[in-house]
Amino acid sequence: MTRSVIVLGAGMVGVSTALHLQARGHEVLLVDRKAPGRETSYGNAGLIQREAVEPYPLPHEPAELVQHALRLSPAVSYHLCALPGLMPRLAAYWWASMPSRHARIAKDWATLIAHSTSEHADWIEQAGAQDLVRKKGFHFAWRHAASFREGLAKAQRYHDQYGVQFSALDGEALCAAEPALTQRFAGGVHWTDPWAVNDPGELVARYAALFTARGGRLMRGDASSLKQAGKGWSLITEEGPQQTSDAVVALGPWAEDLILPLGYRLPLFVKRGYHRHYQVPRQLSMPLLCADDGVMLAPMRAGLRITTGAELAPRDAPPSPVQLAMAEKVARRALSLGEPVEAQPWLGARPCTVDMKPVIGAAPRHPGLWFNFGHAHQGFTLGPATGRLFADLFDGKTPYVDATPFLPDRFGS
Template identity: 45%
Template sequence: MRFDVLVLGGGIVGTSLALDLALRGRTVALIDRGRPGAETSFGNAGLIQSEAVMPYAFPRDPLLLLQYALNLKPEAHYHIKDLFKIAPFMARYFMASNRAGQLKTAAANAPIFGACLAEHRRLAREAGVEAMLRPGGWLKVFRKEESLRKVLEDTRRDLEPFGVEYAVLDKPALQAMEPSLSDVVVGGIHWTTPYSLNDPEALTLAYARRFEALGGRFLSGNAMSLAEERDGWSVKTETGPVSARDCVVALGPWAPDLLRPMGYKVPMGVKRGYHVHMRPKGNAALGLPVLDADVGYMLVPMARGIRLTSGAEFAHRDSPATPRQIDMIEPYAREIMPLEGRVEAQPWKGARPCMPDMLPVMGKAPRHKGLWLNFGHAHHGLTLAGSAARLLGEMITGEAPYTDPAPYSLARFN
């Protein structure tokens, strides 16, 4: 079977691009070894974070670093036995997290975060599911006045120049907005413009359905069978071999497995994360997602309950799950709002695909004709899926890209 484009990886990033290309009139095969949206894109916090222009930097405060080194804080955890494997990524991440590095990443982030709401709106409207995009933003709440003050200073300095909109809420305003929040919360920041979802998997599946309705094919196959041919690329699928002139690698945390044997340096690390759903007690409820900022985890109202999502776990992608952070945050979540028991016996685990400079890899592969890259969206793969789809869609079809793709090129590591 011959197509215009093969997209490898049916997470939110690959599926959004497949839909975008189908809307541009291209014939596309979307290839995954499993179902669309069943891996990292399944279990995230569901935020489409237009405000998140500043990258999550590696901390530099010595006391905090010591606490992290001793695995004492719920927001970060690491596997000591994986230290040797993850050290090169951690070292590069640390180096890129100085002030100059953060500002460089923020400048490159601005156009893609600036486009994220409109691009998801476009795709969701096409898929007939615009109502899945819950407006109203999200809340960053604080237990200590001092932390709120500090984050507000950073917000004024770092985010106002990018036009990020927010409101500061004192305790009564916060409780008026979210009556189930308890007294431990002293105030918060309301990011007013982002969207959130109550089922991230459902959005990917809706984009996949629309893609297929436009004539796109979703096929089961192993991306590792990718072969370069005289006039493009081919992959073996359960339906038979498929080929195309262009091929996009959208394999999220698995992208390096394919690209390293092709001779590319892909210094990706993963920040693993967990979620579990909790049943709210009585008629307790949340209207918007809430970040318990002094502890470092989120509570998100979702279809299956209040989703608690953990911070970062630094470990090898394939090491066994250690959902310690979920056990650590659950008592804090119970302080914030009335909760019953867990919905699932075992927490879900995913791996955020992170480049050391916290910028995604998007654009042409430096040394292979017709090979395109779209991965490494770190904490913001859901947020950026639509912006990335438009950028790659424009580049692959030869249109002028809406922003200069140079900062996202894999050439920066090669």
């Protein structure tokens, strides 16, 4: 039966949700305060990470914990004043990161990652976005022989356990594959399954244009104006009040602002991240992760994008320059780096849950209210895959993957 739906949030997850619901015959209104793809989806490394079969855990090794605690690496930073408020959720995240628990979580997570590239594929073609996508994978590179051996062992495990494809590269082979490198690495891995996007925000915009070309409505509006209206939901937009039978919260790091007043105390938090584009005399052939430091070097239409790891801080706190400055030093060791393209770095937030899995499904206590958020580092990768899962649940059909691990009521809310 056709229903009318407001989808709140026009990032990759929200646009993908809107497209899947539209394809099922529903009347969909997509609402955001900005143009599609201008928030979290804009700022990532532009990878559709088919190899990311395990979500990122918190470390348990003492040496790594000390390194992060002392903020010695650009992979992790934090605002000291934020830690007391974050500690209960970080403790739960650390508990879920214990090897036995993380292995169970990864088993659920991998069911979605397995469909990441295949769910993007049709939309890339239909949206005319082939010019944005290269299907040649990306590189991990390690400075130290010991970390290279550990990384290679993990890659082999991913291949054996999940079927992920890779090629091992010694230092000489990596330099031959990437002549722009000025640093000699101990070795690397070429993940061959992922796809690289040279303008992630533009890919979201192309998907949104596909949605509107097929009759979908796109409006500017404030998600905080969402209210129950009889048996449905209403929202104030720039084009006036809108009312539908259902509403989907796909607001990423802003989801809690909407659901908390409704009584949903889900264990959510954010990891912030930075990027900046730089001019380079010679571009990399594909993205490269300096794996010892957690710094991604991603060729983009705007230049070479340097992205940081995770910063633990309040979502709206002022930016801190420390992490990106460290990342820039790593990048300058790796290759010749020119001047920044932008006057100021970009800062965004990743929406996380303490069990590392997204929240997908019906709100337990509000008929017609639905959730699709909490994708952490992989919203850009997983948007189409979780959009399809969401549409299955919305229509009451048997989900194409088991939805149980991702349902909102797993937290008891």
